[in-house]
Amino acid sequence: MPYEKHLEGEQAINFCLNDKKQDKICLNNFRGKWKVIFFFDKNSLESPNSDIIYYSKVRDEFKDLNAELIGIGPVSEKEIDKFCAEHDINIILLSDVDYKISGEYGVILFDKEKKKKILPMTFLINKDDVISRVWNREKMYYRFSGYGGNAIDLWEQGKMWAHISIVTDYIEFFDKKKN
Numbered sequence: 183m184p185y186e187k188h189l190e191g192e193q194a195i196n197f198c199l200n201d202k203k204q205d206k207i208c209l210n211n212f213r214g215k216w217k218v219i220f221f222f223d224k225n226s227l228e229s230p231n232s233d234i235i236y237y238s239k240v241r242d243e244f245k246d247l248n249a250e251l252i253g254i255g256p257v258s259e260k261e262i263d264k265f266c267a268e269h270d271i272n273i274i275l276l277s278d279v280d281y282k283i284s285g286e287y288g289v290i291l292f293d294k295e296k297k298k299k300i301l302p303m304t305f306l307i308n309k310d311d312v313i314s315r316v317w318n319r320e321k322m323y324y325r326f327s328g329y330g331g332n333a334i335d336l337w338e339q340g341k342m343w344a345h346i347s348i349v350t351d352y353i354e355f356f357d358k359k360k361n
Contacts (some may be wrong), residue, residue, distance in 0.1 A: 187288030190316055194219075194307045195304055197283045199254065202263035207252075207276055210311070215228045216249035216353050217307040221289045221318075223300040224257050233302065233319065247353045248309075256280050256300060287337035301353045304345070306352055315352050319345055 189195075194217070198208040209217065218237075226232045237251050244251050251273040255262075262275045281298060284290050289301045302319035 189313045192313050192348050194311045194313050195286045202259055204259050212250045214309050218251050219305040220253050221300050221303050222255040238273045249359050256281055
């Protein structure tokens with residue numbers, strides 16, 4: 183499903199959402215840092231190839247780039263807490279149970295049964311809170327897919343690592359361009 187909003191170059195939409203401890207986290211808390219906002223669906227908390235796990239594994243790489251990783255999904259604080267404990271997740275995950283922020287960023291879609299789903303989007307927000315780049319991870323997944331059997335797990339892993347590499351490359355590129 184294509185992403186239809188065009189937010190690159192626009193001021194990021196501010197939000198305040200609860201994390202796993204029910205602390206309110208706002209986008210403007212991270213002014214002066216790069217922000218990598220990624221949206222995930224509820225099924226991400228059930229997948230062994232969850233984007234969340236991959237982002238968490240490279241948290242330090244993003245910290246070295248003065249970037250904060252923030253995941254937003256239509257799940258409760260309790261579900262986030264349980265997932266983080268089970269998988270040793272050390273990035274910020276926020277609850278958007280009412281789909282308010284997901285709707286403002288335009289990442290809601292409806293499946294064939296008319297159920298709300300989240301389009302897996304990543305937004306790179308610069309230090310001045312302007313959206314510098316937007317990626318549709320679903321498009322990337324289809325580009326890398328096409329192999330079956332035992333190779334599926336390898337492809338799943340490779341897709342996410344490729345995405346993360348692209349995001350870090352863009353941060354480095356924009357930082358060099360600014361200097």
